[in-house]
Amino acid sequence: MFALMETARLESLHFAVDPLTGLQAIIAIHNSRLGPALGGCRYLPYADTRSAIDDVLRLAKGMSYKAALAGLQQGGGKAVIIRPAHVENRGALFEAFGRFIETLNGHYITAMDSGTSSVDMDCIAQHTQHVTSTTAEGDPxxxxxxxxxxxxxxxxxxxxxxxxxxxxxxxxxxxxxxxxxxxxxxxxxxxxxxxxxxxxxxxxxxxxxxxxxxxxxxxxxxxxxxxxxxxxxxxxxxxxxxxxxxxxxxxxxxxxxxxxxxxxxxxxxxxxxxxxxxxxxxxxxxxxxxxxxxxxxxxxxxxxxxxxxxxxxxxxxxxxxxxxxxxxxxxxxxxxxxx
Incomplete structure (x- = not known):
């Protein structure tokens, strides 16, 4: 795992599991030299954990490059949630993800991405302020x-x-x-x-x-x-x-x-x-x-x-x-x- 991180020049990699909601989430922070890492959250049925890790590493790096060339005071990060086959309560799952984000103390800000919506961001926002592209903020x-x-x-x-x-x-x-x-x-x-x-x-x-x-x-x-x-x-x-x-x-x-x-x-x-x-x-x-x-x-x-x-x-x-x-x-x- 450390070899993967070094190759990607990744600063940190965070994992969370919540058995009550089925949450299995990974957050990658690639580079925070210019500011807190910002990047969307994907909610997809990955074939396995390694596929999810590879995706989040690649995407986090891309966000660092994008933010830097856009002249933003943001670093690059990304999150993936491995979508379970059956979800009892989608809102509760994203609320659990919001609690996970809050533990990072503002080092990562999440947003809408493939498989997620502004409604999901609203659920996350109930437990952390480190989220954007909510319903109130509008469609980018x-x-x-x-x-x-x-x-x-x-x-x-x-x-x-x-x-x-x-x-x-x-x-x-x-x-x-x-x-x-x-x-x-x-x-x-x-x-x-x-x-x-x-x-x-x-x-x-x-x-x-x-x-x-x-x-x-x-x-x-x-x-x-x-x-x-x-x-x-x-x-x-x-x-x-x-x-x-x-x-x-x-x-x-x-x-x-x-x-x-x-x-x-x-x-x-x-x-x-x-x-x-x-x-x-x-x-x-x-x-x-x-x-x-x-x-x-x-x-x-x-x-x-x-x-x-x-x-x-x-x-x-x-x-x-x-x-x-x-x-x-x-x-x-x-x-x-x-x-």
Whole structure:
């Protein structure tokens, strides 16, 4: 276990079990140099404990990098709860998790993530103040979409010479809360939309409301476009899929878009500009972090401009050094986190 932590450069790893509610939870604090660790809580049916540990280690590191490049006074952390096969009282389980968080004395702040909701955060909040994205604080998705939209404009400027999106062909993979909100903003800016989603109803809604062109999921990655915006599952960019891309740039909301770190070099070799996912999709983190600190919506919206500025900085360094933007982003984050 200590070898895993050292490899991940993790500060601490915490486990909790509550037999009464079925809670089995793990909290990873990756780096707290810039402030208390902040990261969502996943509630998923992991195959085994090792799978849960691997997930929380990987995600905590990503949150450290995301917070650092977003200019936040937050460290990176993550929590996973292994979802039991049968739950007698979900509310009681999350209340138990809230008591677990409270024992960490503010070193970790939790938030909504895969499998959890604002209602779950409300249950946690009954036992600790170190929680955000509650019902009262609102949905961070619109702010994630706002940040991605600004990032797409910065990417278009760097790759295509203009941030005017009028007539630009953008292929959006995934029309969930963030993907659809992004599609609405791109439509308002005059972009031509190509869309796919596993949910046919979401696609039809985009066709009717936004004039989007529907594309089969398996065909979207290979379709000719200016910008590909992955907004669904992670790992979509592999050696195989990158060889099929017919776009000038990739800039989307999905987490962990690269199947492995070296895929960024494949994109670079093909002349496809990549907007590092944890930089461009930081709008949701900015929202929950600043909301938790009591900042106004005006201040939060103003902070979102950090995303396009940071991307422009990364693209400039990448061009000068002839390196992939992902490599540059990692180097900047590590300098901020480790000096």
């Amino acid at each position: 998705s619109p702010h994630t979409a706002m940040g991605v939209f600004a990032g797409i404009r910065a990417t278009a400027l760097a790759r295509l010479g203009s941030d005017n999106l009028e007539g630009l062909r953008v292929a959006i993979q995934g029309l969930g809360n963030v993907g659809y909100a992004l599609a609405e903003q791109l439509h308002a800016a005059g972009a031509e939309l190509l869309v796919s989603d596993l949910d046919h109803n979401r696609v039809q809604r985009a066709v009717v409301q936004l004039g989007a062109r529907p594309v089969a999921n398996e065909a979207l990655l290979a379709i000719p476009c200016d910008i590909l915006a992955p907004c669904g599952l992670g790992g979509v960019l592999s050696a195989t899929t990158v060889s099929q891309l017919r776009c000038s740039a990739v800039a989307g909301a999905a987490n962990n878009q690269l199947a492995s770190a070296d895929i960024s070099d494949n994109l670079q070799a093909r002349g496809i500009l990549y907007a590092p996912d944890y930089v461009i999709n930081a709008g949701g983190l900015i929202y929950v972090a600043l909301k938790h600190r009591g900042k106004s919506l005006v201040a939060i919206t103003a902070h979102l401009t950090q995303i396009s500025r940071r991307l422009t900085e990364i693209f400039g360094h990448a061009q000068a050094d002839k390196r992939s933007p992902a490599r540059v982003a990692d180097a900047i984050a590590e300098r901020l986190l480790y000096g």
